[in-house]
Amino acid sequence: MSTLFEPVTAGDLKLANRIVMAPLTRNRSPNAVPVDITVTYYAQRASAGLLVSEGTSITQQGQGYADVPGLYKPESLAGWRKVTDAVHAAGGRIVAQIWHVGRISHTSLQPNGGQPVAPSAIKANAKTYIINPDGSGGFAETSEPRALELDEIPGILEDYRKAARAAVDVAGFDGVEIHAANGYLVDQFLRSGTNHRTDAYGGPVENRTRFLFEVAEAVANEIGGGRTGIRLSPVTPANDASDPEPQPLFNRAVERLAPLGLAFIHVVEGQTGGARDYQQGENPFDYVAFKAAYRNAGGKGAWLVNNGYTGETAAHAVESGYADLVSFGRAFIANPDLVRRLKEKAPLNAPDTATFYGGGEKGYTDYPALA
Numbered sequence: 001m002s003t004l005f006e007p008v009t010a011g012d013l014k015l016a017n018r019i020v021m022a023p024l025t026r027n028r029s030p031n032a033v034p035v036d037i038t039v040t041y042y043a044q045r046a047s048a049g050l051l052v053s054e055g056t057s058i059t060q061q062g063q064g065y066a067d068v069p070g071l072y073k074p075e076s077l078a079g080w081r082k083v084t085d086a087v088h089a090a091g092g093r094i095v096a097q098i099w100h101v102g103r104i105s106h107t108s109l110q111p112n113g114g115q116p117v118a119p120s121a122i123k124a125n126a127k128t129y130i131i132n133p134d135g136s137g138g139f140a141e142t143s144e145p146r147a148l149e150l151d152e153i154p155g156i157l158e159d160y161r162k163a164a165r166a167a168v169d170v171a172g173f174d175g176v177e178i179h180a181a182n183g184y185l186v187d188q189f190l191r192s193g194t195n196h197r198t199d200a201y202g203g204p205v206e207n208r209t210r211f212l213f214e215v216a217e218a219v220a221n222e223i224g225g226g227r228t229g230i231r232l233s234p235v236t237p238a239n240d241a242s243d244p245e246p247q248p249l250f251n252r253a254v255e256r257l258a259p260l261g262l263a264f265i266h267v268v269e270g271q272t273g274g275a276r277d278y279q280q281g282e283n284p285f286d287y288v289a290f291k292a293a294y295r296n297a298g299g300k301g302a303w304l305v306n307n308g309y310t311g312e313t314a315a316h317a318v319e320s321g322y323a324d325l326v327s328f329g330r331a332f333i334a335n336p337d338l339v340r341r342l343k344e345k346a347p348l349n350a351p352d353t354a355t356f357y358g359g360g361e362k363g364y365t366d367y368p369a370l371a
Contacts, residue, residue, distance in 0.1 A: 002352055004315045008049065008324060010302035011263025013093055013174055017050035018318055019339050020266075020327035022306055023097040023177070023231070025050045025068060027129060027137075032057065032070035035078035039086045040050050040365045042052040044336035046092030049325065052177050052229075052266070055099035056080075058163035060111050064101030065129040066137060067358060071096065072162040077170040082096065084172035095175040095229060096167040098219070103145035103194070106130050109116030111276065112145075117152070118145035119189045119211075120196040124182070124240040129357060137358055138247060149198055153211070156185075157218045164219040168227065175227030175263060178215055182272050185241025186212050187232075190205070190249060193242035197309075205252050213256045225261030229301070233268035235280045244281045246304030251293035258299035265294060266304040273329070276308050288322075311342040337369040346370055 002008070005017045023118035028038060029369040042051060055062040070076045072176060080096070087094045106128050110116060127139045148156070153267045160178070178369075180186035188194040189211035195202050201210050220228045220268055232249040233241075245248055254265060269287060271278035279285055289304055302324040314326035334336050334351035355363020 001259040001319050002321075002324075004311075004318050004326065005339075006341070008302065010050070010260070010317065010325065011175070012224060012228045013050065013095075013227070013263050014045075015093055015325075016091070017339060018325045019049050019314070019342065020304060020325050021048045021051045021332040022327040022329040023054055023066065023179070023327055024355065025054050025334060026364065027065060028360070029076075029079070030067050030071035030077075032063070032068065032073055033075045034069050034083055036082075037361055037365050038069075038079065039082045042083050042094065043086040043090050044365065044369075045338070046087045046090035046334055047337065047339040048168070048332070050088060051092060051094040053096045053173070055097050055179055056167075057130060058098050058100055058159045060109075061117065063109050064098035064105040064184075066109065066131045071098065071171065074175055077166055080167075080171035080173070085120070088172070089109040090274055092175045095177050095227075096171065096173040097177045097179050097231070097251070098163050098167065100159070100185040104128060104142055104184060106140055107143045107232065116143055117148050117196060118185070119148065119201065121314070122194055122196065123147055124183070125221040126128070126239045135202075135357040136312050141260065143279045145196065147197070153201065154265070157214055160215050160220045161218045164223050164228070168223050174225065176182065176219060177231055177266060178219060179231055180212055180215070181231040181233035181268055183241035184235060186215055190244040190253065191241050194240070205249050208249065209253045209256050211360045212253055216257055216260055220260045226263050228256065228260070228262050229264040229266055229304070230262060231266040231268065233272055235270065235285050236268055236272040237276055237278070237280070238272040243281060246280050247284055250290060254290065254299060255293035255297040258294055258297035262299070262301040264302040264304045265299070266306060266327065266366060268352040269305060272307065311345065312341070334367050336367055344370075
């Protein structure tokens with residue numbers, strides 16, 4: 001029987017424990033560049049077995065929110081290098097979550113004020129965060145997207161490949177997590193609610209899982225499957241994502257990923273940041289069958305679960321064999337020493353939701369650790 005605090009190997013990643021810090025957008029990287037407080041923030045949390053960085057845009061086109069970091073500028077890579085050096089010096093491991101938001105963006109964030117891109121030209125019922133002309137920040141409706149042309153898709157795949165290589169070689173990350181969840185570009189290709197294409201990337205499940213597979217294949221071929229993870233959210237309605245038949249769709253998705261030898265599959269169970277029993281379609285999603293589909297197809301990567309876990313439920317998930325790793329989001333925002341607190345069953349700090357997005361050290365690096 002494994003326990004939450006035992007070491008584990010996920011692909012090429014040797015982790016000190018099975019507690020993972022989930023990716024958390026914090027909007028504190030002006031002009032897509034991580035700053036000094038970002039270094040402090042991640043280093044404070046390096047006792048996690050694995051840190052997954054906040055979503056980090058592969059290109060400016062892939063950016064959907066103001067002041068999120070990128071991997072497409074030399075200054076951004078240099079800023080991230082300071083972060084990864086500090087995490088490694090503290091004994092931690094960190095992967096970059098590589099991100100293209102697709103339609104969840106605004107023209108003010110796009111190159112030359114252009115339209116965001118998506119599988120299909122369907123506007124999202126969602127909001128993004130922008131900087132107004134007067135310098136203030138605020139939430140705004142997403143802009144109308146345009147559908148990607150078929151001949152543009154190879155260029156997007158190349159952007160993922162280049163970002164993964166830069167993340168590892170230049171920025172010093174131990175690997176990457178492909179963001180394929182929460183209604184962003186890869187997820188938009190997967191779901192029938194956002195993908196109305198009639199070419200090789202739309203229609204049947206085999207076509208709708210094609211872009212996911214090609215992104216994962218491009219990244220795994222570039223940096224190695226053992227340094228590549230992927231995040232999926234089968235039933236979340238985040239960012240207006242929907243599909244009436246998620247079980248066969250996502251079972252097939254992980255079957256296609258299985259041969260790539262990925263380090264881990266990161267699963268958001270239920271509604272992102274909300275109800276774990278949330279469902280789309282007629283039947284509850286069967287996460288045991290989902291994992292079995294991956295294992296039966298030969299997938300050996302670590303199974304990482306997320307959403308609303310406590311120390312107790314996380315320990316049970318690992319001890320029962322349901323999961324290999326468990327990730328925590330908001331608990332890590334407020335508790336830089338979360339691993340110790342879970343181990344000692346100590347009280348947790350409560351997060352200050354008003355400081356989640358944007359700002360400085362308050363609500364970012366000033367949460368107290370145990371004495």
